[in-house]
Amino acid sequence: MRPIWHDEVSDRVKVIDQRKLPHHFETLELATVDDAIYAIKAMVVRGAPLIGATGAYAVFVALKNAGDAAAEDAFIRREAERIKAARPTAVNLAWAVDRSINRVTAQSDGSARIRAARDEAAEIAEEEVQNCQAIGRYGLALIEPIAGRKSGAPVNILTHCNAGSLACIAYGTATAPIYEAFKKGIDIHVWVDETRPLNQGARLTAWELGRQGVPHTVIVDNAGGHLMQHGLVDMVIVGTDRTTYTGDVANKIGTYLKALAAKDNDIPFYVALPSSTFDWTIQDGVADIPIETRDPDEVRYMPGFKGEPGYLLMPETSPAGNYAFDVTPARLVTGFITERGICKATEEDIRRLFPDR
Amino acid sequence: MRPIWHDEVSDRVKVIDQRKLPHHFETLELATVDDAIYAIKAMVVRGAPLIGATGAYAVFVALKNAGDAAAEDAFIRREAERIKAARPTAVNLAWAVDRSINRVTAQSDGSARIRAARDEAAEIAEEEVQNCQAIGRYGLALIEPIAGRKSGAPVNILTHCNAGSLACIAYGTATAPIYEAFKKGIDIHVWVDETRPLNQGARLTAWELGRQGVPHTVIVDNAGGHLMQHGLVDMVIVGTDRTTYTGDVANKIGTYLKALAAKDNDIPFYVALPSSTFDWTIQDGVADIPIETRDPDEVRYMPGFKGEPGYLLMPETSPAGNYAFDVTPARLVTGFITERGICKATEEDIRRLFPDR
Secondary structure (H helix, E strand, C coil): CCCEEEECCCCEEEEECCCCCCCCCCEEECCCHHHHHHHHHCCCCCCHHHHHHHHHHHHHHHHHCCHHHHHCHHHHHHHHHHHHCCCCCCHHHHHHHHHHHHHHHCCCCHHHHHHHHHHHHHHHHHHHHHHHHHHHHHHHHHHHHHHHHHCCCCEEEEECCCCCHHHHCCCCCCHHHHHHHHHCCCCEEEEEECCCCCCHHHHHHHHHHHHHCCCEEEECCCCHHHHHHCCCCCEEEECCCEEECCCCEEEECCHHHHHHHHHHCCCCEEEECCHHHEECCCCCHHHHCCCCECCCHHHHEECCCCCCCCEECCCCCCCECCECEEEECHHHCCEEEECCEEECCCHHHHHHHCCCC | CCCEEEECCCCEEEEECCCCCCCCCCEEECCCHHHHHHHHHCCCCCCHHHHHHHHHHHHHHHHHCCHHHHHCHHHHHHHHHHHHCCCCCCHHHHHHHHHHHHHHHCCCCHHHHHHHHHHHHHHHHHHHHHHHHHHHHHHHHHHHHHHHHHCCCCEEEEECCCCCHHHHCCCCCCHHHHHHHHHCCCCEEEEEECCCCCCHHHHHHHHHHHHHCCCEEEECCCCHHHHHHCCCCCEEEECCCEEECCCCEEEECCHHHHHHHHHHCCCCEEEECCHHHEECCCCCHHHHCCCCECCCHHHHEECCCCCCCCEECCCCCCCECCECEEEECHHHCCEEEECCEEECCCHHHHHHHCCCC
């Protein structure tokens, strides 16, 4: 099951409500553009490739609901801007929406445009699945020699947030090499950062890994440095929401701290990403990648469950800050695992893999 | 009000139940040694200086309840070992218990021993208060020049966990310089790491700062690196549970990650501690300071409130790890703020301040 899909019978777009996992499995229909924007903003769907696919499906939903306006370029472009503004950090959103709009506006007829948008969204989703499969194969080649050196002892991989199938349609980016290694019978164990404030690691990555039977242990975000100091981490693999062509990596807040600890302990730190997550326009990631700040209540409260109110973690009067991402400078990144292979976190090596961008 | 006190009228030892803050203010009586051991283990009381004082008061409680056994050295030493084993990382516990036992066993009469234990515990608590006051004065001298350079803009100090009055009888170690600066009218703002898994920052530091009117913002533990990259942190001050004579600093899990980020961004990283927290026997902190592992359910669940059950953060079947501390190597520490002044994190400079140890 994928986190987003188009139901052929009903002609409707549906998503897994990722806010409810792991305790409840619920799906939602994206009946309107506003539904899709809400789903992206509220993190019903999240993860850069999935946000991109959702953006593309939102264009389809917009056209499907538009009636005669589907033929009007001004309408389409206005809707596209609204969709692209839903969240600022993941570059895949703008990339996918622009890709859809380019294809749609090449048609003039309204119903041809609707079909074009539907097909483009499906193709984007399918491409991301294939990207993840390729990332898995290339990443496996990094894990195998570690497994060889450890001669039977488990390979310990640390990951932050969720760059799994829930984030990426299938397989995941950071998790694809893990699943490949697991399938090959490599003894693997994953340290899952819980990833405050929204606990994507504890809720989503642990759920995915558990369903696949991959051994894992959830830790607080504070613990990774200690584990690395004590030889308990062989490799770090994370995803990214936007990576500059110079190799700076925006990813879920806290990634930078893990990259520093990996560097300090000579542990390889890899970022797995499809080419749709590269930003070919930004040179300095720390200075120029827009970092979303979200509702402080996400930090202040743990969500309730079974209808209970949330648990307030701090005094009623204490303010909270909620920066959603940080940027790991290229100097801390060992390499990128992409659908075209592995490269170093330098402009030269990125362009070697992607001369066409 | 202090987090531990001896009630003269009832001759009983009482503590604030820090597990319940900030939403409920409750006190507990330590009527037996087992009560005291439970209070330390379950973190009813926590923080290195307070754990030390609680250990000393536990010796008093042991003797008070002992009847004729109070005169027996074997009994006293057995109880002392039980108390010292309650938690492994904070060196203050063994330090305070040993100090009490030395004084107690210099007496032979049972009731003289009880009085000696009570007086020693009170003196230890009082000394820690004075230590904190001195730390506050020395630390202020570090904040004043930053305030001068910022000419009116707030001085942003980041702290991790709670090294405040709740941890240290009064004033706190890491918070004492902050309170001193605030009293002097320096515009100060504190970034409070929530400090998973037990949220001592969000629950306790935010509560303390709020009561004193000190401006502060609670952040997730993941956020500090991003803030430092963007010039939003002027200085880090943390406490410690055990610091080697060579300058390696054991403190609440996650401290090491913040120290790495401070180093990477040229931000001063200070550790505030009374001399009771130095360990004069361990040379290599990363290798040899015992790091407590605690119940994984502390990671798996957020505590409930108002009688509600706790909130399970991850799938029922996912295991969790719970390392309570990490060690920050001396090379990442700008300096120590002690009751005798400020020194660098080197054996030479530590011994300059403490030639008598």
